[in-house]
Amino acid sequence: MAKTPKPNELIQIDLTPPSRDWEDPTVEFRPGTWNYAADPETLKYLDLPNPRKWQVSDEDWQLPENWQQIIMEGFKDRLQRFRSFKVFMDVCVRCGACADKCHYYIGSGDPKNMPVLRAELLRSVYRNDFTAMGKVFGKMAGGRELTVDVLKEWFYYFYQCTECRRCSVFCPYGIDTAEITMMAREMMNLIGLSIEWILTPASNCFRTGNHLGIQPHGFADSIEFAVEELEEVTGVKVDAPMNKKGAEILFVAPSADYFASPHYYTLLGYLALFHEIGLDYTWSSYASEGGNFGLFHSNEMMKRLNSKIYAEAKRLGVKWILGGECGHMWRVLNQYMDTMNGPADFLEVPKSPITGTVFENARSTKMVHVTEFTSDLIKHGKLKLDPSRNDHWRVTFHDSCNPARAMGLFEEPRYVIKNVANNFFEMPENTIREQTFCCGSGAGLGTDENMEMRMRGGLPRANAVKYVHDKHDVNVLCCICAIDKATLPPLLEYWVPGVEVCGIHELLGNALVMKGENDRSTDLRGTPIAEEADPTEEAVGESGTTKEGAKDE
Amino acid sequence: MLLKQQILQQREAIIESWRHAVFGTYPSESAKFLTGRKNRFANPVGQTIHDNVEELFDQLTEGIETSKATVALDAIVRIRAVQEFSAAEAVQFIFEIKNIVRRHISRSENGDASQQGIIDDLQDFDKRVDSLALLGFDLFMHCREKLYEIRTNETRRRHEKLMERLVAKDKTEHDDEASSEQDK
Numbered sequence: 001m002a003k004t005p006k007p008n009e010l011i012q013i014d015l016t017p018p019s020r021d022w023e024d025p026t027v028e029f030r031p032g033t034w035n036y037a038a039d040p041e042t043l044k045y046l047d048l049p050n051p052r053k054w055q056v057s058d059e060d061w062q063l064p065e066n067w068q069q070i071i072m073e074g075f076k077d078r079l080q081r082f083r084s085f086k087v088f089m090d091v092c093v094r095c096g097a098c099a100d101k102c103h104y105y106i107g108s109g110d111p112k113n114m115p116v117l118r119a120e121l122l123r124s125v126y127r128n129d130f131t132a133m134g135k136v137f138g139k140m141a142g143g144r145e146l147t148v149d150v151l152k153e154w155f156y157y158f159y160q161c162t163e164c165r166r167c168s169v170f171c172p173y174g175i176d177t178a179e180i181t182m183m184a185r186e187m188m189n190l191i192g193l194s195i196e197w198i199l200t201p202a203s204n205c206f207r208t209g210n211h212l213g214i215q216p217h218g219f220a221d222s223i224e225f226a227v228e229e230l231e232e233v234t235g236v237k238v239d240a241p242m243n244k245k246g247a248e249i250l251f252v253a254p255s256a257d258y259f260a261s262p263h264y265y266t267l268l269g270y271l272a273l274f275h276e277i278g279l280d281y282t283w284s285s286y287a288s289e290g291g292n293f294g295l296f297h298s299n300e301m302m303k304r305l306n307s308k309i310y311a312e313a314k315r316l317g318v319k320w321i322l323g324g325e326c327g328h329m330w331r332v333l334n335q336y337m338d339t340m341n342g343p344a345d346f347l348e349v350p351k352s353p354i355t356g357t358v359f360e361n362a363r364s365t366k367m368v369h370v371t372e373f374t375s376d377l378i379k380h381g382k383l384k385l386d387p388s389r390n391d392h393w394r395v396t397f398h399d400s401c402n403p404a405r406a407m408g409l410f411e412e413p414r415y416v417i418k419n420v421a422n423n424f425f426e427m428p429e430n431t432i433r434e435q436t437f438c439c440g441s442g443a444g445l446g447t448d449e450n451m452e453m454r455m456r457g458g459l460p461r462a463n464a465v466k467y468v469h470d471k472h473d474v475n476v477l478c479c480i481c482a483i484d485k486a487t488l489p490p491l492l493e494y495w496v497p498g499v500e501v502c503g504i505h506e507l508l509g510n511a512l513v514m515k516g517e518n519d520r521s522t523d524l525r526g527t528p529i530a531e532e533a534d535p536t537e538e539a540v541g542e543s544g545t546t547k548e549g550a551k552d553e
Numbered sequence: 554m555l556l557k558q559q560i561l562q563q564r565e566a567i568i569e570s571w572r573h574a575v576f577g578t579y580p581s582e583s584a585k586f587l588t589g590r591k592n593r594f595a596n597p598v599g600q601t602i603h604d605n606v607e608e609l610f611d612q613l614t615e616g617i618e619t620s621k622a623t624v625a626l627d628a629i630v631r632i633r634a635v636q637e638f639s640a641a642e643a644v645q646f647i648f649e650i651k652n653i654v655r656r657h658i659s660r661s662e663n664g665d666a667s668q669q670g671i672i673d674d675l676q677d678f679d680k681r682v683d684s685l686a687l688l689g690f691d692l693f694m695h696c697r698e699k700l701y702e703i704r705t706n707e708t709r710r711r712h713e714k715l716m717e718r719l720v721a722k723d724k725t726e727h728d729d730e731a732s733s734e735q736d737k
């Protein structure tokens with residue numbers, strides 16, 4: 001056993017890490033900082049190449065003999081197919097604007113988490129093998145050979161990028177490191193290096209339509225169960241149509257909404273809302289998942305999993321599609337679905353049957369975000385709301401990376417929150433909206449074996465939450481992403497105990513005054529609602545004035 | 554007392570050296586970023602170290618008030634407990650203040666670490682540092698235990714509603730069976 005040094009001996013130890021050349025690729029796979037390898041059976045089920053048993057902590061990853069050749073061919077193929085990838089490989093001027101913008105870098109201090117260096121891991125190999133300079137001058141021109149150590153380094157750092165795109169906001173050339181990460185992961189998939197937490201949900205989704213592999217009747221049961229629970233809380237029995245042909249709207253939500261907590265209370269909120277406005281809609285027991293873990297694997301997998309949404313819309317004969325509170329689901333729907341599986345010309349341009357508003361922004365995808373839909377209802381005075389039913393919550397809002405940076409959805413969520421809750425406080429401005437900090441666990445990294453790394457990555461987010469918690473007694477972090485709802489609770493448990501996580505439609509469901517409801521003595525969680533609001537509170541109300549968030553301090 | 558006077562004369566410089574020692578435990582490429590403090594939300598690690606090292610210094614010189622020392626030390630150790638440090642590496646910076654203080658005294662004009670009064674004071678000071686370090690170890694362990702607890706809680710939440718449903722379903726089926734048994 002190693003001898004524990006005495007305090008005075010400890011003083012003598014120089015703990016400054018030796019200054020290492022960044023080109024040195026060796027990484028230490030410390031427990032708590034990486035994700036388990038995917039099960040070979042899952043790879044086989046999905047017809048993916050090179051399935052085998054291996055583990056990240058093994059010295060020997062059992063790579064196929066010609067692994068370098070496979071990767072190089074994959075690299076070449078992607079450079080030809082994706083122009084953006086080629087541009088991103090060539091155009092970086094190393095200005096450093098992105099360097100300190102990544103939450104993993106900010107939280108870890110590990111230089112290779114600077115987006116510019118993360119990309120450099122790939123770029124150096126690109127330079128070595130695909131540029132004239134690199135071919136001749138190799139290392140001197142910044143090139144690196146693809147060795148097993150370099151490959152392991154790729155694995156380590158490209159599964160430390162949540163594809164959040166914060167860095168790209170600051171890059172003068174718009175280089176999107178998230179897309180570089182996607183390419184790196186695709187290339188690693190070619191030699192069978194994938195992670196369990198991405199592939200198992202993807203294969204479940206392929207088989208039954210949702211990440212947990214719940215069968216259609218299980219899904220229908222879940223919704224039925226929620227209907228019963230909602231009745232217990234509100235006294236109102238709502239209708240939740242399932243696979244109803246000819247309904248006007250198909251509603252798709254992330255599956256976590258019906259099996260995980262606190263997501264579930266958001267589901268109760270949707271059910272209450274759709275009932276109250278008499279929406280002619282349907283759930284689908286096959287498109288029972290909006291989330292798409294294929295996005296974190298490869299564009300082919302993403303396309304495969306996404307195709308069920310239009311297919312179900314067609315089968316059920318709906319006019320348009322409404323989507324629930326999810327993050328990466330919206331990245332896929334908003335940015336890729338139309339070109340990947342569209343055009344959905346069998347659908348109509350979405351039009352709210354309640355207000356008559358035409359959602360021009362969804363003219364081509366035919367899919368509307370539920371906060372767009374709900375804020376339009378509120379704007380037209382179609383909902384009776386009692387925000388004091390949320391007076392036990394002091395709310396702040398986390399802009400989830402994908403709705404924020406991939407969709408520009410900033411105002412609608414805030415508009416809904418301000419109308420359903422009296423106490424809303426913004427986090428500091430360089431931590432919200434397009435500059436929002438990631439939860440640190442997206443893009444398939446939200447596993448429990450990776451908890452230590454997640455705590456590092458989520459630190460900047462949690463730090464801003466702590467600020468409003470200390471200053472304004474904020475006790476709930478509201479968000480519109482299923483991954484956030486799963487990963488922010490542990491993050492806050494570690495960094496800011498005392499702050500819970502909720503969805504916008506949970507708050508809406510609390511505030512929604514329903515016809516025929518009971519005295520509503522509890523909120524959707526079953527927590528008693530305070531008798532009387534504190535009269536000293538300044539209200540935020542309909543006018544939508546927000547209390548002062550923090551300026552940079 | 555003698556020591557305290559000398560330390561306080563060089564308060565800023567000692568605190569700065571102590572901060573430097575903490576930042577020095579991070580890779581050199583990042584030390585510049587961490588020490589820069591343009592914005593506390595853009596650099597939470599740097600800001601936390603900056604502020605709390607100062608608080609810990611005041612605790613050591615003015616006498617340790619456990620609640621305050623815990624808050625300040627926890628802020629730093631909580632971060633280091635999830636970074637690339639072992640327990641010893643995470644709290645070693647606390648002992649570093651002993652060296653820093655000695656260095657600063659011996660460098661100061663009328664400072665003499667071999668004066669009897671100073672030697673006694675230094676012994677007291679060192680004891681305070683040691684107790685702070687012990688607290689640091691406790692906090693580190695507490696953070697690591699918390700990580701395990703969080704992992705368990707997360708797994709539970711992940712399927713919480715599904716589990717509730719299965720249990721409820723199981724119960725109804727069981728009840729149904731029981732009542733049909735009775736009917737027979």
Ligand code: SF4
Pocket residue numbers: 101102103104114115118160161162163164165166167168177178181
């Ligand atoms: S996309 Fe996000 S996680 Fe990836 S390098 Fe950029 S800031 Fe970091």
Ligand code: SF4
Pocket residue numbers: 091092093094095096097098099115116170171172173174175
């Ligand atoms: S900001 Fe853009 S150009 Fe500058 S270093 Fe980062 S990726 Fe390269």
